[in-house]
Amino acid sequence: MRIAIAGAGAVGRSIAAELVADGHQVMLIERDRAHFEPHTVEQAEWVQADACELSSLEDAGMQLCDVVIAATGDDKVNLVVSLLAKTEFAVKRVVARVNNPTNEWLFTESWGVDVAVSTPRILSALVEEAVTVGDVVRLMTLRQGQANLVEITLPADTPLGGVAVNTLRLPRDAALVTILRGGRVIVPTPDDTLEGGDELLFVAAADVEQEIRSALGY
Template identity: 40%
Template sequence: MKALIAGAGRLGTQIAQVLAAAQNDVTLVDHDEDRIAELESRLAVRLIAGDACEPEFLEHAGALTTDVVVATTGSDEDNLVISLIAKRRFAVPRVAARVNDTENTWLFDHRWGVDVPVPAATPLISLIEEATGATDTVALLRLSKAGVNVIETAITAQSRAAGRALADIVLPAGTVITTVIRDGQPTVPTSEMRLQPGDELLLVSHTATEQEVHAAFQ
């Protein structure tokens, strides 16, 4: 699958990482050249700086041949414009757009080219499943169907888990770390691995809440 993601914030970056890890062809674009430059050493995806609200730029980024466009910018106006261009000009089969302000939800429909409106609070895994229309994008997606929570957390310089080995992290009962994404690459966690700022973790749990998992690391 070819995916074009507009908006290289935390959400857009995470979507790009997960889709790339599942062997999809991913392009991530953002108007901020510094942000794109920052991600070049971290992500194994195609990165392009430019304004996704401009049809010419979207064409340059591959909109003519992409299977899905996901608009994840922090601006509802931009996400609607991107969606409309993707659907009307480039006939992208599936378009998903993040809704930042719930009062604008009514705008995110077929009239603006949006196939899948995604509320900002939607969990990452659910967002990817809805945006791509595939429940097997990564193996973790199937877990949500089996009553297992899929939870993500990111390590920053301020996180108390930064610099600590995974063996030293006390996790809630019934919780397992499945993947550590480091420098854009998914890594199988080991007990000796020391967490670094910038690491992103995906965990599964039968019982723990997102708040309980985050408390173990933050």
């Protein structure tokens, strides 16, 4: 996959290094000369340009990219990059970094954003996930489908122990996608049963999260 990353600061470079290691073609776009350091991710293509300028993105070949990641430290820039990527270059998948949580409401399809990644929200969700039992914790918002990735941990003495997955009366717009049990990652089949301590991951519409709790007896 060909992936463009706008912003070659610490975050952008780290993402690029991970993606290159996974075998992807990565292009880093950076305006600031101080952050233009090709030696830090040598396998990536580096372009010194303003990612908010349409002509610069055309010259860089953004139209050939499958994914664009707006990873600068400026939310305004990330929104502009996202909008240009989606509307001018028809990029299939646009991921944008949210630096200020108060701006999160802007990072929607209207601005070309498929997935908004807010570090404060993720950290908060991970803390909740680690300490909360029996309640729904939202881990990530998937903007393109207006759905969320949510988690609920069953208490050790859950009455659902031994209950088969196919007997759960989940709401229509919710799907159990993974059961985390000890060191195992289980893709559930209808006949799999639940156990105390299981972490259940669902993809669900925001308005049915309470119904998930109810289906699990909370």
